Amino acid sequence: MEMLTINNVWMMVCTALVFFMHLGFSFLEIGLTRQKNTINILFKNVFIICVGLLLYCLVGFNLMYPGFAEGSAGFFGFAGFGLTSPLVTDPETGKQILDLAYSEGYTYWTDFLFQGMFAATAATIVSGAVAERIKLGSFMIFTVIYVGVVYPIVGSWKWGAGWLDKLGFYDFAGSTLVHSVGGWAALVAVFLLGSRIGKFNSEGKAQAIPGHNIPLAAAGVLILWLGWFGFNGGSVLSADAGLTSLTLVTTCLAAAAGGVSAFIVSTIMYKNYDLTMFLNGILGGLVGITAGADQMSPTDSVLIGLIAGIIIVFGVALIDKLKLDDPVGAIAVHLICGIWGTLAVGIFGELAGMDQFVSQLIGVGSIGVFCLVSSFIILFALKKTIGLRVSEKEEIDGLDGHEHGMDAYPDFRTNQH
Incomplete structure (x- = not known):
């Protein structure tokens, strides 16, 4: 009982x-x-976090953990709408109480809330890639369908003991099941939306559209790094001292290595110290280690992070070369590094081997196809009905005024009496 309490508190902190x-x-x-x-x-x-939690309560949790029957294909299952906590009869009082044998590491309610936080992340990844030109209504409809249905079905294949789990596919905290699920949708959305006005010149060369607040972006990355202590640390699913501490060490080392390799390679290529590339390198390292953070040695995690940082620099250049406009580098960070981190489980660490690598490859490929097809169907249908992109005038003027009637930074000097 005492150990359950300790484990559960750690899981709630990670949540x-x-x-x-x-x-x-x-x-x-x-x-x-x-x-x-x-x-x-x-x-x-x-919107993503609010609606994501409600959808995960209504359908997502029971789609992701349907309790596949013996002999099931493990592709799709549904345990019903809403949340129903597992109850047992207290032998002393005869009353129905929460089944504390649900897990050694956490209660049913903690399990739901922790997993629900992950669910919303997939749509958040898409949000960055489509920034500055997508219709808000279209984005919200896409989020409801993708977070409510697509993400939990994919999650069930591994974390819900589905067919990929039986195959031996391994994804500790979601390099593929969270990050590349969002990344595939981001790729489709960017392709269907088109680039922002002014991103590519008449010759097709990418033009920089600078962000307006780089200190805020840096703060965001450091907050994400801190949050990854919960993302990966909580995925141990207990407060096991050895495994939790190892996971946090590998997570931090990969992040640091990703940042360093990204800034070094980008400096060599572009002859300047690019902070945004440094920041995305950190995120690339974090995404890369997430699939196998509990399986890697410190040396392995550094190597995974170093390679992820290099991937970021060339990934961002590739996206530009393909004339795809991703304002925050989400595709390079979450999709490309997510794929790398998942495959790295078969190359480094305790599970390394050809059989494991093949399992990882099958997982990446099958999830990629499912997410590409499903996100294309949703987004293409939206494009042909209510439209995906705002008008040229709305884009030039800014979405804040047209869609919200507000300004994030009003000039109070004009309102003085």
Whole structure:
């Protein structure tokens, strides 16, 4: 009983840290985009966490953990609408009480809340990639369907003991199941939306559109790094001293290595010390280690982070070369580094081996196809019905004024009497 309490408290602390990550995502996205769209970005991020939790309560949790029957294909299951806590009869009082044997590490309610924080992250990733030109209504409809249905179905394949779990696929905290699920949708959305006005010149060369508040972006990344203590640390699913501390060490080392390699490679390539590349390198290292944070040695985690940082620099350049406009680098960070981190489980650490690598490859490929197809169907349908993109005038003027009638930074001097 005492150990359950200790484990459960740790899981609740980690839940709070993952919740805090949504502030980090908001700050990062605001900082790397223009002032005129700040309210719009904040609205999207607040919408995602509120609606994400409600959807996860209504359908998501029971889609993700359906309790696949023996002999089931493990592809799709549903345990019913809403939350129903497992109850047992107290032998002393005869009353129904919460089943504390649900898990050695946490209660049913803590399990729901921790997993619910993860669910909203997938849509947050998409939010950054489509910033400054997507219709708010279209984004909200997409979020409801993707977070409510697509994300939990994919999650059930591994974390819900589905077919990928039986295959031996391993994803400790979601390099693929969270980050690349969001990354695939971001890729489709950016392709269907098109680039922002002024992003590419007449010759097709990418032009920089500077963010309006880089200090805020830096704060966002550091908040995300802190939140990853809960993201990966909580994925141990207990307060096990050895495994939790190892996971936090590998997480931090990969982040640091990703940042260092990204800034060094970008400096060599572009002859300047690019802070935004440094920041995205940190995030790339974090995403990269997430699939196998509990399986890696410190040396392994540094190598994974170093490679992730290099991937960030070339990934961002590749996205520009393909004439895709991703204002915050979400595709390079969450999709490309998510794929790398998942495959790295078969190359480094305790699970390394050809069989494991093949399992990881099958997981990446199958989830990629499912997410590409499902997100394309949702977004293409929206594009052909209510439209995906705001008008040229709305984009030039800024979404804050047109969609919200507000300004994030009003000039109070004009209102003085």
